[in-house]
Amino acid sequence: MEQLGVKPSLQRIAIMGYLMDNLVHPTVDAVFSGLSDSIPTLSKTTVYNTLKLLVRRGAVLELNIDDKNVRYDANISSHAHFKCKLCGSVHDLPLGSVGEAKVEVIPSGFVITESQLYCKGYCNACKPEVEVAVDAEAAVEAAVELSA
Amino acid sequence: MEQLGVKPSLQRIAIMGYLMDNLVHPTVDAVFSGLSDSIPTLSKTTVYNTLKLLVRRGAVLELNIDDKNVRYDANISSHAHFKCKLCGSVHDLPLGSVGEAKVEVIPSGFVITESQLYCKGYCNACKPEVEVAVDAEAAVEAAVELSA
DNA sequence: AATCAAAATTGTAATGATTACAATTTTACA
DNA sequence: TGTAAAATTGTAATCATTACAATTTTGATT
Numbered sequence: 156m157e158q159l160g161v162k163p164s165l166q167r168i169a170i171m172g173y174l175m176d177n178l179v180h181p182t183v184d185a186v187f188s189g190l191s192d193s194i195p196t197l198s199k200t201t202v203y204n205t206l207k208l209l210v211r212r213g214a215v216l217e218l219n220i221d222d223k224n225v226r227y228d229a230n231i232s233s234h235a236h237f238k239c240k241l242c243g244s245v246h247d248l249p250l251g252s253v254g255e256a257k258v259e260v261i262p263s264g265f266v267i268t269e270s271q272l273y274c275k276g277y278c279n280a281c282k283p284e285v286e287v288a289v290d291a292e293a294a295v296e297a298a299v300e301l302s303a
Numbered sequence: 304m305e306q307l308g309v310k311p312s313l314q315r316i317a318i319m320g321y322l323m324d325n326l327v328h329p330t331v332d333a334v335f336s337g338l339s340d341s342i343p344t345l346s347k348t349t350v351y352n353t354l355k356l357l358v359r360r361g362a363v364l365e366l367n368i369d370d371k372n373v374r375y376d377a378n379i380s381s382h383a384h385f386k387c388k389l390c391g392s393v394h395d396l397p398l399g400s401v402g403e404a405k406v407e408v409i410p411s412g413f414v415i416t417e418s419q420l421y422c423k424g425y426c427n428a429c430k431p432e433v434e435v436a437v438d439a440e441a442a443v444e445a446a447v448e449l450s451a
Numbered sequence: 452a453a454t455c456a457a458a459a460t461t462g463t464a465a466t467g468a469t470t471a472c473a474a475t476t477t478t479a480c481a
Numbered sequence: 482t483g484t485a486a487a488a489t490t491g492t493a494a495t496c497a498t499t500a501c502a503a504t505t506t507t508g509a510t511t
Contacts, residue, residue, distance in 0.1 A: 164459065183497080198461040203498070219367050219421075224497070237413060246413070264427035265385060265394070271421045273367075279412035312488065331468080346490040351469070372468070
């Protein structure tokens, strides 16, 4: 933490530790709630500030795969992300040679410093529900579509 | 438009047309402002509703490359996106074989229905400023970092 | 150990994009 | 032309995030 130029305060250590212990890409609220018990005086502003600081220092990844809440990832190794459209969970996706290949596809003159691959679909746990969900959704869509 | 199950109202045609004429990935506000002159009664709610409808029907792409505003793209062919960290402009990036390759990298059991590759960096126009900007930024960062 | 300035933390208020919703207008068909 | 459904509109509410001022903590110095 010090090698990042981040003074390791009680709160900062706890927040970074929470991210490392919970690699499920938690939201700001999740981090705050998860630490409120052990640090009752913790302020949500501190969580916001610290996460932003850690992102700026390159210790943490910021994910915008969710329209609503930003998510954070202490795993900064090259990988993609997957969000289940049913349960909302976010998972890691291994990126083989693709991870680096994509940066090479550069139109003349652009400088790419970072990239993120976001995938969406249905996770393992939700897949069984998909059949039903798709049918229900399709039915509703069809009904709406006929007149829309 | 009808083949999508979308009733082609004046507003919907105008919004879809605006997106097709302005492939710079406009925000909701940009669409609304761009059409306000020709359709003075246009409501921003209608822009929100219509864009969401077009996305659901697969006629338009929703981009979450920007933390603040959602952006929309009438170009639904396979390509990636690039956002300049200085001027904020969003550009298309060609995706050769990479575009399809990434979908194949699937952990057992996941169903991927859509994917987006977001890149960030410095665009052609801003690159000359980067040298200066980086120096200035580096100086500020260094000063902050020393004590942070 | 006491002092003091800088940095970190906290809590509250403001911001701003998006959504909810009720009212009005338009559309399409009998 | 009448009428019900759908589309549009405008306003109010929501909610994540940011701004900011006040308080607390830290670390160096005496």
